[in-house]
Amino acid sequence: MGGKAVCLVxxxxxxxxxxxxxxxxxxxxxxLTFDYGQRHRREVECAKSxxxxxxAKEHRTLKIDLALFGGSALTDRRMKVPKxxxxxxxxxxxxxxxxxxxxxxxxxxxAEVAGxxxxxxxxxxxxxxxxxxxxxxxxAAFQRMADxxxxxxxxxxxxxxxxxxxxxxxxxxxxxxxxLDVPFELTWSxxxxxxxxxxxxxxxxLRLKGFSQAGAEDPVEYEV
Amino acid sequence: MGGKAVCLVxxxxxxxxxxxxxxxxxxxxxxLTFDYGQRHRREVECAKSxxxxxxAKEHRTLKIDLALFGGSALTDRRMKVPKxxxxxxxxxxxxxxxxxxxxxxxxxxxAEVAGxxxxxxxxxxxxxxxxxxxxxxxxAAFQRMADxxxxxxxxxxxxxxxxxxxxxxxxxxxxxxxxLDVPFELTWSxxxxxxxxxxxxxxxxLRLKGFSQAGAEDPVEYEV
Numbered sequence: 001m002g003g004k005a006v007c008l009v010x011x012x013x014x015x016x017x018x019x020x021x022x023x024x025x026x027x028x029x030x031x032l033t034f035d036y037g038q039r040h041r042r043e044v045e046c047a048k049s050x051x052x053x054x055x056a057k058e059h060r061t062l063k064i065d066l067a068l069f070g071g072s073a074l075t076d077r078r079m080k081v082p083k084x085x086x087x088x089x090x091x092x093x094x095x096x097x098x099x100x101x102x103x104x105x106x107x108x109x110x111a112e113v114a115g116x117x118x119x120x121x122x123x124x125x126x127x128x129x130x131x132x133x134x135x136x137x138x139x140a141a142f143q144r145m146a147d148x149x150x151x152x153x154x155x156x157x158x159x160x161x162x163x164x165x166x167x168x169x170x171x172x173x174x175x176x177x178x179x180l181d182v183p184f185e186l187t188w189s190x191x192x193x194x195x196x197x198x199x200x201x202x203x204x205x206l207r208l209k210g211f212s213q214a215g216a217e218d219p220v221e222y223e224v
Numbered sequence: 225m226g227g228k229a230v231c232l233v234x235x236x237x238x239x240x241x242x243x244x245x246x247x248x249x250x251x252x253x254x255x256l257t258f259d260y261g262q263r264h265r266r267e268v269e270c271a272k273s274x275x276x277x278x279x280a281k282e283h284r285t286l287k288i289d290l291a292l293f294g295g296s297a298l299t300d301r302r303m304k305v306p307k308x309x310x311x312x313x314x315x316x317x318x319x320x321x322x323x324x325x326x327x328x329x330x331x332x333x334x335a336e337v338a339g340x341x342x343x344x345x346x347x348x349x350x351x352x353x354x355x356x357x358x359x360x361x362x363x364a365a366f367q368r369m370a371d372x373x374x375x376x377x378x379x380x381x382x383x384x385x386x387x388x389x390x391x392x393x394x395x396x397x398x399x400x401x402x403x404l405d406v407p408f409e410l411t412w413s414x415x416x417x418x419x420x421x422x423x424x425x426x427x428x429x430l431r432l433k434g435f436s437q438a439g440a441e442d443p444v445e446y447e448v
Contacts, residue, residue, distance in 0.1 A: 062289045063289065064288065064289070065286050065287065065288070095375060096333075097332070097333040097336035097337055097374060097375070098329055098330075098332040098333035098336060098373060098374055099333075100373070101329040101332055101333075101369070101370075101373045101374075102326070102329040102330060102333060104329075105322055105325040105326040105328075105329040106322075106326060108321070108322040108325055109320075109321040109322035109323075109325075109326060112321035112322060113321055132372060132373060132374060132375060132377070132378040133372075133373050133374070135372065137372055138369070138372040138373055141365075141368050141369040141371075141372050141373075142369050142373075144365050144368065144369070145325070145362070145365040145366050145368070145369040146325075147365075148356060148357075148359065148361055148362040148365050149322060149324070149325045149356060149357050149362055149365075149366075150321060150322055150325075150356060150357070151319060151321070151356060153356070154356040
Protein backbone atom coordinates (compact mmCIF):
# COMPACT_ATOMS: atom_id res chain seq x y z
CA MET A 1 0.00 0.00 0.00
CA GLY A 2 1.15 3.54 -0.64
CA GLY A 3 3.78 4.78 -3.08
CA LYS A 4 3.35 6.35 -6.48
CA ALA A 5 1.22 4.85 -9.22
CA VAL A 6 0.81 5.66 -12.88
CA CYS A 7 -2.91 5.25 -13.65
CA LEU A 8 -4.24 5.00 -17.17
CA VAL A 9 -7.36 7.17 -17.24
CA UNK A 10 -9.48 7.08 -20.38
CA UNK A 11 -12.58 8.86 -19.16
CA UNK A 12 -14.59 5.65 -19.21
CA UNK A 13 -16.07 3.98 -16.15
CA UNK A 14 -13.57 1.11 -16.00
CA UNK A 15 -10.56 3.37 -15.58
CA UNK A 16 -12.48 5.60 -13.14
CA UNK A 17 -13.16 2.61 -10.89
CA UNK A 18 -9.51 1.57 -11.28
CA UNK A 19 -8.25 5.00 -10.15
CA UNK A 20 -10.61 4.79 -7.17
CA UNK A 21 -9.06 1.44 -6.25
CA UNK A 22 -5.52 2.84 -6.58
CA UNK A 23 -6.53 5.75 -4.37
CA UNK A 24 -8.12 3.40 -1.81
CA UNK A 25 -4.83 1.49 -1.78
CA UNK A 26 -3.08 4.70 -0.74
CA UNK A 27 -1.24 5.44 -3.97
CA UNK A 28 -0.25 8.90 -5.12
CA UNK A 29 -1.76 9.17 -8.59
CA UNK A 30 0.20 10.04 -11.75
CA UNK A 31 -2.54 10.00 -14.36
CA LEU A 32 -1.92 9.26 -18.01
CA THR A 33 -4.50 9.82 -20.76
CA PHE A 34 -4.15 9.07 -24.45
CA ASP A 35 -5.67 11.15 -27.16
CA TYR A 36 -5.42 8.72 -30.05
CA GLY A 37 -7.99 10.08 -32.43
CA GLN A 38 -10.74 8.01 -30.83
CA ARG A 39 -14.23 8.85 -32.04
CA HIS A 40 -15.56 9.24 -28.52
CA ARG A 41 -13.37 12.30 -27.87
CA ARG A 42 -15.58 13.41 -25.01
CA GLU A 43 -13.77 10.71 -23.03
CA VAL A 44 -10.65 12.91 -22.95
CA GLU A 45 -12.64 15.70 -21.25
CA CYS A 46 -14.11 13.21 -18.80
CA ALA A 47 -10.62 11.96 -18.01
CA LYS A 48 -9.69 15.46 -16.84
CA SER A 49 -12.71 15.65 -14.53
CA UNK A 50 -11.99 12.25 -13.02
CA UNK A 51 -8.33 13.09 -12.45
CA UNK A 52 -9.32 16.36 -10.76
CA UNK A 53 -11.81 14.50 -8.59
CA UNK A 54 -9.10 12.13 -7.36
CA UNK A 55 -6.56 14.92 -6.82
CA ALA A 56 -3.83 13.34 -8.89
CA LYS A 57 -0.31 14.62 -8.33
CA GLU A 58 0.14 14.96 -12.10
CA HIS A 59 -1.89 14.42 -15.27
CA ARG A 60 -0.24 13.96 -18.65
CA THR A 61 -2.26 13.73 -21.84
CA LEU A 62 -0.35 12.24 -24.74
CA LYS A 63 -1.43 12.70 -28.33
CA ILE A 64 -0.55 9.52 -30.14
CA ASP A 65 -0.69 8.58 -33.75
CA LEU A 66 -2.63 5.31 -33.61
CA ALA A 67 -5.07 6.60 -36.21
CA LEU A 68 -2.22 6.43 -38.71
CA PHE A 69 -2.52 2.67 -38.59
CA GLY A 70 -6.28 2.48 -39.03
CA GLY A 71 -7.61 -1.02 -38.77
CA SER A 72 -10.15 -0.32 -36.01
CA ALA A 73 -13.67 1.06 -36.09
CA LEU A 74 -12.67 3.28 -33.15
CA THR A 75 -9.98 5.19 -35.05
CA ASP A 76 -10.69 4.60 -38.72
CA ARG A 77 -13.58 6.76 -39.84
CA ARG A 78 -14.17 4.61 -42.91
CA MET A 79 -15.24 1.72 -40.67
CA LYS A 80 -18.69 1.62 -39.08
CA VAL A 81 -19.11 1.25 -35.32
CA PRO A 82 -21.65 -1.53 -34.97
CA LYS A 83 -25.03 -0.91 -33.37
CA UNK A 84 -26.22 -3.44 -30.85
CA UNK A 85 -24.11 -6.05 -29.03
CA UNK A 86 -21.50 -7.63 -31.21
CA UNK A 87 -21.38 -11.36 -31.56
CA UNK A 88 -19.53 -12.97 -28.70
CA UNK A 89 -17.03 -14.99 -30.71
CA UNK A 90 -13.98 -13.57 -32.47
CA UNK A 91 -12.21 -10.27 -32.07
CA UNK A 92 -14.49 -7.19 -32.10
CA UNK A 93 -14.09 -4.60 -34.92
CA UNK A 94 -13.48 -2.05 -32.15
CA UNK A 95 -10.17 -3.81 -31.45
CA UNK A 96 -7.27 -1.33 -31.93
CA UNK A 97 -4.03 -3.09 -32.97
CA UNK A 98 -1.58 -3.38 -30.05
CA UNK A 99 -3.39 -0.64 -28.14
CA UNK A 100 -2.75 -1.86 -24.61
CA UNK A 101 0.86 -2.70 -25.49
CA UNK A 102 1.44 0.86 -26.68
CA UNK A 103 -0.41 2.34 -23.68
CA UNK A 104 1.51 0.22 -21.15
CA UNK A 105 4.82 1.00 -22.85
CA UNK A 106 4.25 4.71 -22.36
CA UNK A 107 3.10 4.04 -18.80
CA UNK A 108 6.36 2.18 -18.22
CA UNK A 109 8.35 5.19 -19.44
CA UNK A 110 6.27 7.51 -17.25
CA ALA A 111 6.70 5.25 -14.21
CA GLU A 112 10.45 5.28 -14.79
CA VAL A 113 10.60 9.07 -14.90
CA ALA A 114 8.12 9.68 -12.06
CA GLY A 115 9.64 7.00 -9.86
CA UNK A 116 6.36 5.09 -9.66
CA UNK A 117 6.36 1.45 -8.62
CA UNK A 118 2.88 0.60 -9.87
CA UNK A 119 0.91 0.96 -13.09
CA UNK A 120 -2.89 0.60 -12.86
CA UNK A 121 -4.90 -0.30 -15.94
CA UNK A 122 -8.66 -0.83 -16.03
CA UNK A 123 -8.63 -3.77 -18.41
CA UNK A 124 -11.18 -6.55 -18.00
CA UNK A 125 -11.91 -9.57 -20.10
CA UNK A 126 -15.24 -10.94 -19.02
CA UNK A 127 -17.57 -8.96 -21.26
CA UNK A 128 -15.06 -8.30 -24.06
CA UNK A 129 -13.23 -11.56 -24.04
CA UNK A 130 -12.34 -11.12 -27.71
CA UNK A 131 -9.57 -8.58 -27.10
CA UNK A 132 -6.26 -10.47 -26.96
CA UNK A 133 -4.58 -7.68 -24.99
CA UNK A 134 -7.13 -7.73 -22.18
CA UNK A 135 -6.39 -11.29 -21.03
CA UNK A 136 -4.61 -12.05 -17.73
CA UNK A 137 -1.93 -14.09 -19.57
CA UNK A 138 -1.16 -11.09 -21.76
CA UNK A 139 -0.60 -8.87 -18.71
CA ALA A 140 1.55 -11.54 -17.06
CA ALA A 141 3.74 -11.64 -20.18
CA PHE A 142 3.90 -7.85 -20.29
CA GLN A 143 5.01 -7.89 -16.66
CA ARG A 144 7.86 -10.30 -17.43
CA MET A 145 8.97 -8.12 -20.33
CA ALA A 146 8.74 -4.95 -18.19
CA ASP A 147 10.92 -6.59 -15.54
CA UNK A 148 13.74 -6.64 -18.09
CA UNK A 149 13.01 -3.37 -19.88
CA UNK A 150 13.82 -0.44 -17.64
CA UNK A 151 16.52 1.02 -15.46
CA UNK A 152 14.32 0.87 -12.33
CA UNK A 153 13.59 -2.83 -12.85
CA UNK A 154 17.19 -3.73 -13.59
CA UNK A 155 18.22 -1.84 -10.46
CA UNK A 156 15.86 -3.92 -8.34
CA UNK A 157 12.83 -1.63 -8.25
CA UNK A 158 10.40 -3.38 -10.56
CA UNK A 159 7.23 -1.66 -11.70
CA UNK A 160 4.18 -3.78 -10.98
CA UNK A 161 1.32 -3.88 -13.50
CA UNK A 162 -1.98 -3.81 -11.57
CA UNK A 163 -5.21 -5.00 -13.20
CA UNK A 164 -7.61 -4.82 -10.24
CA UNK A 165 -10.84 -5.22 -12.24
CA UNK A 166 -9.64 -7.82 -14.71
CA UNK A 167 -11.97 -10.52 -13.39
CA UNK A 168 -15.07 -8.35 -12.99
CA UNK A 169 -17.96 -8.11 -15.40
CA UNK A 170 -19.69 -4.75 -15.97
CA UNK A 171 -22.12 -5.29 -13.07
CA UNK A 172 -19.18 -6.11 -10.78
CA UNK A 173 -17.38 -2.96 -11.89
CA UNK A 174 -20.49 -0.87 -11.16
CA UNK A 175 -20.81 -2.47 -7.71
CA UNK A 176 -17.14 -1.84 -6.93
CA UNK A 177 -17.54 1.76 -8.09
CA UNK A 178 -20.58 2.32 -5.91
CA UNK A 179 -18.71 0.86 -2.91
CA LEU A 180 -15.87 3.35 -3.54
CA ASP A 181 -18.12 6.33 -4.33
CA VAL A 182 -16.94 6.70 -7.93
CA PRO A 183 -18.50 9.78 -9.62
CA PHE A 184 -20.00 7.83 -12.53
CA GLU A 185 -21.62 11.05 -13.79
CA LEU A 186 -18.12 12.19 -14.83
CA THR A 187 -17.51 9.11 -16.97
CA TRP A 188 -18.32 8.50 -20.63
CA SER A 189 -18.62 5.21 -22.45
CA UNK A 190 -20.59 5.94 -25.64
CA UNK A 191 -18.73 5.38 -28.92
CA UNK A 192 -20.74 8.07 -30.68
CA UNK A 193 -19.91 11.04 -28.50
CA UNK A 194 -23.00 13.26 -28.88
CA UNK A 195 -24.23 15.55 -26.07
CA UNK A 196 -26.10 12.61 -24.57
CA UNK A 197 -24.95 9.01 -24.77
CA UNK A 198 -26.63 7.20 -27.68
CA UNK A 199 -27.86 4.24 -25.64
CA UNK A 200 -27.61 1.99 -28.70
CA UNK A 201 -23.93 1.32 -29.36
CA UNK A 202 -22.16 -1.72 -28.01
CA UNK A 203 -20.49 0.25 -25.26
CA UNK A 204 -23.73 1.95 -24.09
CA UNK A 205 -25.63 -1.34 -24.09
CA LEU A 206 -22.94 -3.06 -22.04
CA ARG A 207 -22.82 -0.20 -19.56
CA LEU A 208 -26.60 -0.04 -19.18
CA LYS A 209 -26.76 -3.79 -18.67
CA GLY A 210 -24.07 -3.50 -15.98
CA PHE A 211 -25.97 -0.85 -14.05
CA SER A 212 -29.18 -2.77 -14.44
CA GLN A 213 -27.65 -6.03 -13.18
CA ALA A 214 -26.10 -4.16 -10.26
CA GLY A 215 -29.54 -2.76 -9.42
CA ALA A 216 -28.24 0.81 -9.79
CA GLU A 217 -29.12 3.80 -11.92
CA ASP A 218 -26.62 5.23 -14.41
CA PRO A 219 -26.36 9.00 -13.73
CA VAL A 220 -25.32 9.68 -17.35
CA GLU A 221 -28.06 10.96 -19.72
CA TYR A 222 -29.13 8.85 -22.69
CA GLU A 223 -30.86 9.76 -25.96
CA VAL A 224 -33.07 6.69 -25.68
CA MET B 225 12.76 -15.96 -46.35
CA GLY B 226 10.42 -13.51 -48.04
CA GLY B 227 7.23 -11.98 -46.73
CA LYS B 228 6.62 -8.52 -45.34
CA ALA B 229 8.76 -6.99 -42.61
CA VAL B 230 8.37 -3.87 -40.52
CA CYS B 231 11.87 -2.38 -40.19
CA LEU B 232 12.71 0.25 -37.61
CA VAL B 233 14.89 2.78 -39.41
CA UNK B 234 16.46 5.53 -37.33
CA UNK B 235 18.93 6.93 -39.82
CA UNK B 236 21.88 5.51 -37.91
CA UNK B 237 24.21 2.85 -39.26
CA UNK B 238 22.88 -0.01 -37.12
CA UNK B 239 19.37 0.21 -38.53
CA UNK B 240 20.74 0.73 -42.06
CA UNK B 241 22.66 -2.55 -41.81
CA UNK B 242 19.56 -4.20 -40.35
CA UNK B 243 17.40 -3.09 -43.30
CA UNK B 244 20.09 -4.42 -45.66
CA UNK B 245 19.87 -7.79 -43.89
CA UNK B 246 16.05 -7.81 -44.11
CA UNK B 247 16.32 -7.01 -47.82
CA UNK B 248 18.95 -9.74 -48.32
CA UNK B 249 16.51 -12.14 -46.62
CA UNK B 250 13.98 -11.28 -49.30
CA UNK B 251 11.55 -9.25 -47.19
CA UNK B 252 9.30 -6.54 -48.52
CA UNK B 253 10.18 -3.52 -46.35
CA UNK B 254 7.62 -1.51 -44.35
CA UNK B 255 9.85 1.14 -42.78
CA LEU B 256 9.01 2.87 -39.52
CA THR B 257 10.86 5.93 -38.22
CA PHE B 258 10.27 7.77 -34.96
CA ASP B 259 10.64 11.48 -34.56
CA TYR B 260 10.84 11.70 -30.78
CA GLY B 261 12.47 15.07 -30.27
CA GLN B 262 15.94 13.54 -30.45
CA ARG B 263 18.76 16.08 -30.62
CA HIS B 264 20.32 14.43 -33.64
CA ARG B 265 17.37 15.28 -35.86
CA ARG B 266 19.42 14.86 -38.99
CA GLU B 267 18.90 11.13 -38.39
CA VAL B 268 15.27 11.51 -39.48
CA GLU B 269 16.40 12.90 -42.87
CA CYS B 270 18.94 10.11 -43.19
CA ALA B 271 16.22 7.58 -42.48
CA LYS B 272 14.33 8.81 -45.54
CA SER B 273 17.40 8.41 -47.78
CA UNK B 274 18.07 4.89 -46.52
CA UNK B 275 14.46 3.85 -47.01
CA UNK B 276 14.52 5.24 -50.56
CA UNK B 277 17.75 3.39 -51.25
CA UNK B 278 16.18 0.08 -50.20
CA UNK B 279 12.96 0.74 -52.14
CA ALA B 280 10.67 0.15 -49.19
CA LYS B 281 7.03 -0.55 -49.97
CA GLU B 282 5.97 2.03 -47.37
CA HIS B 283 7.62 4.45 -44.96
CA ARG B 284 5.80 5.84 -41.95
CA THR B 285 7.32 8.48 -39.74
CA LEU B 286 5.65 8.78 -36.36
CA LYS B 287 6.01 11.84 -34.19
CA ILE B 288 5.98 10.66 -30.62
CA ASP B 289 5.94 12.49 -27.36
CA LEU B 290 8.86 10.88 -25.54
CA ALA B 291 10.37 14.28 -24.84
CA LEU B 292 7.45 14.87 -22.48
CA PHE B 293 9.01 12.39 -20.11
CA GLY B 294 12.54 13.81 -20.15
CA GLY B 295 14.99 11.74 -18.19
CA SER B 296 17.48 11.21 -21.04
CA ALA B 297 20.28 13.37 -22.39
CA LEU B 298 19.01 12.56 -25.88
CA THR B 299 15.60 14.16 -25.40
CA ASP B 300 15.98 16.47 -22.40
CA ARG B 301 17.81 19.63 -23.45
CA ARG B 302 18.69 20.47 -19.87
CA MET B 303 20.94 17.40 -19.70
CA LYS B 304 24.38 17.41 -21.29
CA VAL B 305 25.42 14.79 -23.83
CA PRO B 306 28.77 13.56 -22.56
CA LYS B 307 31.93 14.06 -24.61
CA UNK B 308 34.27 11.07 -24.90
CA UNK B 309 33.38 7.44 -24.23
CA UNK B 310 31.15 6.91 -21.23
CA UNK B 311 32.26 4.61 -18.52
CA UNK B 312 31.44 1.01 -19.27
CA UNK B 313 29.53 0.20 -16.08
CA UNK B 314 26.01 1.34 -15.29
CA UNK B 315 23.29 2.67 -17.56
CA UNK B 316 24.37 5.51 -19.92
CA UNK B 317 22.74 8.97 -19.53
CA UNK B 318 21.69 8.63 -23.16
CA UNK B 319 19.28 5.87 -22.06
CA UNK B 320 15.69 6.85 -22.98
CA UNK B 321 13.12 5.30 -20.61
CA UNK B 322 11.31 2.37 -22.23
CA UNK B 323 12.34 3.50 -25.70
CA UNK B 324 12.63 0.13 -27.39
CA UNK B 325 9.44 -1.05 -25.70
CA UNK B 326 7.53 1.91 -27.13
CA UNK B 327 9.15 1.52 -30.56
CA UNK B 328 8.42 -2.21 -30.74
CA UNK B 329 4.84 -1.67 -29.57
CA UNK B 330 4.19 0.66 -32.48
CA UNK B 331 5.98 -1.77 -34.79
CA UNK B 332 3.63 -4.49 -33.55
CA UNK B 333 0.61 -2.33 -34.39
CA UNK B 334 2.06 -1.55 -37.81
CA ALA B 335 2.83 -5.23 -38.47
CA GLU B 336 -0.76 -6.07 -37.59
CA VAL B 337 -2.18 -3.51 -39.99
CA ALA B 338 0.32 -4.17 -42.82
CA GLY B 339 0.07 -7.95 -42.44
CA UNK B 340 3.80 -8.26 -41.77
CA UNK B 341 5.17 -11.36 -40.11
CA UNK B 342 8.54 -9.94 -39.09
CA UNK B 343 9.82 -6.89 -37.23
CA UNK B 344 13.51 -6.01 -37.68
CA UNK B 345 15.27 -3.88 -35.08
CA UNK B 346 18.94 -2.93 -35.15
CA UNK B 347 19.59 -3.31 -31.44
CA UNK B 348 22.93 -4.60 -30.23
CA UNK B 349 24.34 -4.97 -26.78
CA UNK B 350 28.07 -5.46 -27.11
CA UNK B 351 29.29 -1.86 -27.07
CA UNK B 352 26.35 -0.39 -25.14
CA UNK B 353 25.75 -3.21 -22.73
CA UNK B 354 24.28 -0.74 -20.21
CA UNK B 355 20.91 -0.40 -21.98
CA UNK B 356 18.48 -2.87 -20.39
CA UNK B 357 16.23 -2.89 -23.47
CA UNK B 358 19.01 -3.94 -25.84
CA UNK B 359 19.67 -7.32 -24.23
CA UNK B 360 18.70 -10.62 -25.88
CA UNK B 361 16.66 -11.65 -22.80
CA UNK B 362 14.64 -8.45 -23.10
CA UNK B 363 13.77 -9.21 -26.74
CA ALA B 364 12.89 -12.79 -25.88
CA ALA B 365 10.45 -11.51 -23.24
CA PHE B 366 9.01 -8.96 -25.67
CA GLN B 367 8.47 -11.79 -28.15
CA ARG B 368 6.52 -13.85 -25.60
CA MET B 369 4.38 -10.82 -24.79
CA ALA B 370 3.83 -10.06 -28.50
CA ASP B 371 2.69 -13.65 -29.06
CA UNK B 372 -0.27 -12.91 -26.77
CA UNK B 373 -0.92 -9.29 -27.73
CA UNK B 374 -2.35 -9.11 -31.21
CA UNK B 375 -5.05 -10.49 -33.42
CA UNK B 376 -2.53 -11.94 -35.91
CA UNK B 377 -0.70 -13.82 -33.18
CA UNK B 378 -3.85 -15.15 -31.56
CA UNK B 379 -5.03 -16.31 -34.98
CA UNK B 380 -1.84 -18.31 -35.46
CA UNK B 381 0.21 -15.82 -37.46
CA UNK B 382 2.75 -14.65 -34.91
CA UNK B 383 4.98 -11.69 -35.64
CA UNK B 384 8.63 -12.57 -35.16
CA UNK B 385 11.00 -9.98 -33.64
CA UNK B 386 14.32 -10.11 -35.55
CA UNK B 387 17.51 -8.73 -34.00
CA UNK B 388 20.08 -9.79 -36.60
CA UNK B 389 22.95 -7.65 -35.32
CA UNK B 390 22.38 -8.14 -31.60
CA UNK B 391 25.63 -10.04 -31.08
CA UNK B 392 27.85 -7.81 -33.23
CA UNK B 393 30.15 -5.07 -32.01
CA UNK B 394 30.55 -1.88 -34.07
CA UNK B 395 33.38 -3.35 -36.15
CA UNK B 396 31.24 -6.41 -36.88
CA UNK B 397 28.35 -4.18 -37.92
CA UNK B 398 30.66 -2.23 -40.28
CA UNK B 399 31.95 -5.48 -41.78
CA UNK B 400 28.42 -6.81 -42.28
CA UNK B 401 27.44 -3.50 -43.88
CA UNK B 402 30.38 -3.57 -46.27
CA UNK B 403 29.52 -7.15 -47.22
CA LEU B 404 25.97 -6.03 -48.05
CA ASP B 405 26.96 -2.78 -49.77
CA VAL B 406 25.24 -0.52 -47.23
CA PRO B 407 25.45 3.16 -48.24
CA PHE B 408 27.08 4.32 -45.00
CA GLU B 409 27.35 7.85 -46.43
CA LEU B 410 23.57 8.10 -45.99
CA THR B 411 23.71 7.27 -42.27
CA TRP B 412 24.21 9.58 -39.31
CA SER B 413 25.34 8.73 -35.80
CA UNK B 414 26.50 11.99 -34.20
CA UNK B 415 24.51 13.19 -31.17
CA UNK B 416 25.22 16.85 -31.95
CA UNK B 417 23.76 17.05 -35.43
CA UNK B 418 25.87 19.84 -37.05
CA UNK B 419 26.62 19.86 -40.81
CA UNK B 420 29.55 17.54 -40.20
CA UNK B 421 29.66 14.91 -37.48
CA UNK B 422 31.44 16.22 -34.39
CA UNK B 423 33.84 13.29 -34.06
CA UNK B 424 33.97 13.75 -30.29
CA UNK B 425 30.67 12.53 -28.85
CA UNK B 426 30.24 9.02 -27.56
CA UNK B 427 28.37 7.93 -30.67
CA UNK B 428 30.97 9.35 -33.10
CA UNK B 429 33.87 7.80 -31.18
CA LEU B 430 32.21 4.41 -31.14
CA ARG B 431 31.46 4.59 -34.87
CA LEU B 432 34.99 5.72 -35.77
CA LYS B 433 36.46 2.94 -33.65
CA GLY B 434 34.21 0.44 -35.45
CA PHE B 435 35.36 1.55 -38.91
CA SER B 436 38.98 1.62 -37.77
CA GLN B 437 38.79 -1.91 -36.31
CA ALA B 438 37.11 -3.14 -39.49
CA GLY B 439 39.96 -1.60 -41.50
CA ALA B 440 37.51 0.58 -43.45
CA GLU B 441 37.04 4.28 -43.99
CA ASP B 442 33.90 6.04 -42.79
CA PRO B 443 32.47 8.02 -45.77
CA VAL B 444 30.80 10.53 -43.39
CA GLU B 445 32.60 13.89 -42.91
CA TYR B 446 33.89 14.83 -39.46
CA GLU B 447 34.78 18.18 -37.91
CA VAL B 448 37.92 16.73 -36.34
